[in-house]
Amino acid sequence: MAGNNKTPTMLDVARLANVSSMTVSRAFKRDASVGKETRERILKAADELGYVLDSTAANLSSRKTGFVAVTIPSINNANFADTLRGMSQRLRGSGLEILLGYTDYSVDEEERLIEQFLRRRPEAIVVTGGTHTDRCRKLLEHSGVPVVETWDLPAKPIGHVVGFSNAEAAKLMVDHFVERGYTRLGFIGGDTSRDTRGLDRRRGFLEAVKARGLDSSRLIASGPPPITMREGAASMREMIARWPDTQAVMCVSDLSAFGALTECQRKGIRVPEDIAIGGFGAYDLAEHAVPAITTIDASAKAIGTHAADTVLSLLSNPESTDVRMVTRITPKIIARQTT
Amino acid sequence: MAGNNKTPTMLDVARLANVSSMTVSRAFKRDASVGKETRERILKAADELGYVLDSTAANLSSRKTGFVAVTIPSINNANFADTLRGMSQRLRGSGLEILLGYTDYSVDEEERLIEQFLRRRPEAIVVTGGTHTDRCRKLLEHSGVPVVETWDLPAKPIGHVVGFSNAEAAKLMVDHFVERGYTRLGFIGGDTSRDTRGLDRRRGFLEAVKARGLDSSRLIASGPPPITMREGAASMREMIARWPDTQAVMCVSDLSAFGALTECQRKGIRVPEDIAIGGFGAYDLAEHAVPAITTIDASAKAIGTHAADTVLSLLSNPESTDVRMVTRITPKIIARQTT
DNA sequence: TTGAAAGCGGTACCAT
DNA sequence: ATGGTACCGCTTTCAA
Numbered sequence: 001m002a003g004n005n006k007t008p009t010m011l012d013v014a015r016l017a018n019v020s021s022m023t024v025s026r027a028f029k030r031d032a033s034v035g036k037e038t039r040e041r042i043l044k045a046a047d048e049l050g051y052v053l054d055s056t057a058a059n060l061s062s063r064k065t066g067f068v069a070v071t072i073p074s075i076n077n078a079n080f081a082d083t084l085r086g087m088s089q090r091l092r093g094s095g096l097e098i099l100l101g102y103t104d105y106s107v108d109e110e111e112r113l114i115e116q117f118l119r120r121r122p123e124a125i126v127v128t129g130g131t132h133t134d135r136c137r138k139l140l141e142h143s144g145v146p147v148v149e150t151w152d153l154p155a156k157p158i159g160h161v162v163g164f165s166n167a168e169a170a171k172l173m174v175d176h177f178v179e180r181g182y183t184r185l186g187f188i189g190g191d192t193s194r195d196t197r198g199l200d201r202r203r204g205f206l207e208a209v210k211a212r213g214l215d216s217s218r219l220i221a222s223g224p225p226p227i228t229m230r231e232g233a234a235s236m237r238e239m240i241a242r243w244p245d246t247q248a249v250m251c252v253s254d255l256s257a258f259g260a261l262t263e264c265q266r267k268g269i270r271v272p273e274d275i276a277i278g279g280f281g282a283y284d285l286a287e288h289a290v291p292a293i294t295t296i297d298a299s300a301k302a303i304g305t306h307a308a309d310t311v312l313s314l315l316s317n318p319e320s321t322d323v324r325m326v327t328r329i330t331p332k333i334i335a336r337q338t339t
Numbered sequence: 340m341a342g343n344n345k346t347p348t349m350l351d352v353a354r355l356a357n358v359s360s361m362t363v364s365r366a367f368k369r370d371a372s373v374g375k376e377t378r379e380r381i382l383k384a385a386d387e388l389g390y391v392l393d394s395t396a397a398n399l400s401s402r403k404t405g406f407v408a409v410t411i412p413s414i415n416n417a418n419f420a421d422t423l424r425g426m427s428q429r430l431r432g433s434g435l436e437i438l439l440g441y442t443d444y445s446v447d448e449e450e451r452l453i454e455q456f457l458r459r460r461p462e463a464i465v466v467t468g469g470t471h472t473d474r475c476r477k478l479l480e481h482s483g484v485p486v487v488e489t490w491d492l493p494a495k496p497i498g499h500v501v502g503f504s505n506a507e508a509a510k511l512m513v514d515h516f517v518e519r520g521y522t523r524l525g526f527i528g529g530d531t532s533r534d535t536r537g538l539d540r541r542r543g544f545l546e547a548v549k550a551r552g553l554d555s556s557r558l559i560a561s562g563p564p565p566i567t568m569r570e571g572a573a574s575m576r577e578m579i580a581r582w583p584d585t586q587a588v589m590c591v592s593d594l595s596a597f598g599a600l601t602e603c604q605r606k607g608i609r610v611p612e613d614i615a616i617g618g619f620g621a622y623d624l625a626e627h628a629v630p631a632i633t634t635i636d637a638s639a640k641a642i643g644t645h646a647a648d649t650v651l652s653l654l655s656n657p658e659s660t661d662v663r664m665v666t667r668i669t670p671k672i673i674a675r676q677t678t
Numbered sequence: 679t680t681g682a683a684a685g686c687g688g689t690a691c692c693a694t
Numbered sequence: 695a696t697g698g699t700a701c702c703g704c705t706t707t708c709a710a
Contacts, residue, residue: 052458055460056399056404059395060395065395075420075423075424076420076421081415081420084414098439116436118391119393119394121393142389229624229627262627265629284567287568288568
């Protein structure tokens with residue numbers, strides 16, 4: 001309480017407990033060999049002094065930080081939040097902590113972030129997507145720690161991968177539309193290079209539509225991400241204005257699909273009788289909306305747990321250089337009332 | 340490329356650039372006094388070696404980590420995500436980084452998290468809410484760094500505060516209901532000690548209802564957080580079953596309000612003609628739902644920017660011990676179609 | 679503007 | 695089971 005304005009160190013604890021600082025260090029680990037009485041005496045002394053271990057020093061000395069650097073495009077996105085939850089759940093108790101950053105869907109921002117993070121000496125790096133600036137790629141390749149790319153299947157992966165083909169996933173929706181008897185199909189969003197996964201979905205949609213010989217011109221741009229309900233509504237308005245006979249619309253995400261749905265509701269257009277709507281991402285929202293929205297589930301949370309497993313496995317196998325782990329997720333369509 | 344399997348240090352860069360490591364250190368800061376030519380030579384050498392500064396060592400030596408520890412109850416919550424966005428935007432460029440953890444609405448988990456974080460020697464700590472375990476309070480009080488509590492106005496704040504009264508906020512909704520002519524009012528959620536802010540909202544609702552002499556028994560428990568659309572729907576079902584003549588229902592959050600709304604839609608109950616619904620949090624969802632949901636805006640993002648400003652101000656004024664900064668937000672009602 | 683030396687607070691490693 | 699000692703890679707401080 002009085003006078004002592006300096007943070008106590010191990011040495012202070014050691015002196016009070018009548019041991020060497022090495023013994024204090026050991027007492028603060030779980031498996032270390034310290035006499036039961038000694039340990040208790042040490043912990044009591046530490047408590048008395050209000051001692052808090054300084055990882056900052058431990059990190060330097062042991063060359064381990066316990067950090068896994070993770071970048072996601074946006075915090076405010078239920079899909080990435082789910083991935084993150086999956087990761088932290090799996091990482092809990094492993095001694096690994098997440099150092100989180102978000103890129104705002106910008107590869108330049110990602111580069112800045114990664115550069116910053118590398119200084120913190122993370123033990124592994126998990127990024128979203130497989131598109132990066134050249135410099136960022138180089139930084140990651142030379143980082144010396146496992147790199148996991150998620151939410152995509154990069155053609156030239158940097159290291160490890162937990163993802164799926166966004167193009168293939170989109171095709172599922174086209175198949176579903178066609179099964180339902182819809183042939184005049186449109187796509188909303190996925191028009192900007194900032195959202196490469198959205199781009200891939202649109203590409204997959206187009207390929208599938210063309211493969212069937214259907215009209216492939218019904219595309220509405222939604223502008224730069226994040227694509228939210230507002231853009232979905234505006235895009236649907238445009239879709240209906242330009243191609244009034246469109247029978248089914250796939251949206252780049254459930255958020256945008258919900259926006260499209262509400263636009264129809266405001267206009268008295270019946271879904272799916274007048275127009276069908278499909279989304280992407282299996283958000284809670286899609287399940288609870290009335291009518292419930294048909295969507296594609298890419299197992300956002302599982303991506304996180306698998307990414308964490310990848311990291312854990314790599315870190316516990318020091319000989320695992322030259323190993324490449326690729327976990328491929330298979331997206332599934334969830335058919336609901338909007339189609 | 341070959342042989343050199345060790346991460347280069349400043350000394351390596353120094354040798355290659357023919358300077359001392361001190362000069363290299365200076366070259367990596369922006370304002371330091373280093374000759375322009377020298378700096379360029381150093382940066383070139385660093386680039387050549389693929390040198391990345393080791394903050395882990397810098398942190399120890401300078402006793403500064405650049406971390407602001409932040410805890411939020413849940414990642415997957417648009418309100419807290421907004422607060423976080425506000426913080427990171429304000430912190431960008433300040434050299435401060437966020438070390439994020441989420442408590443899952445548990446004070447015990449919060450304690451664990453804070454204890455872990457303190458080892459990393461953050462320069463400031465921002466927590467959500469004013470309820471903590473005794474030990475956690477003590478840890479925060481003795482941390483030696485600024486502590487900011489958010490999203491609440493704690494009776495006995497630990498340090499600084501950026502928040503609002505959740506009880507007062509809830510009263511706004513009661514006022515609004517009464518203005519609209521509704522007198523048989525119900526409340527959904529806010530029934531568990533894990534969500535103290537929800538508890539406060541319910542308390543505020545009850546106080547306001549009682550102050551007006553209205554029936555204060557129409558309360559539905561939604562169980563432990565996170566409260567989502569599903570709980571909102573189930574609770575609305577229960578509300579209608581138990582008190583069919585209820586005229587207006589306030590929900591602990593917009594998510595739960597949306598769930599309640601969809602439940603009515605599925606049952607063919609008209610909103611607001613048959614029953615009115617109010618939410619909390621000003622989520623995008625409330626704005627875009629059809630009908631749009633009346634809600635209370637507590638300026639989630641502004642809480643973040645103010646918290647960041649508080650931290651920045653405190654850290655740039657070393658004499659600011661004994662100062663307590665309290666930023667009080669005034670929530671506002673947003674009247675829409677569900678009332 | 680630049681350099682030399684002394685830590686920062688732990689842990690690895692080797693003894694005992 | 696415990697202790698001694700040499701660092702980990704940077705920054706602080708003082709000098710030139």
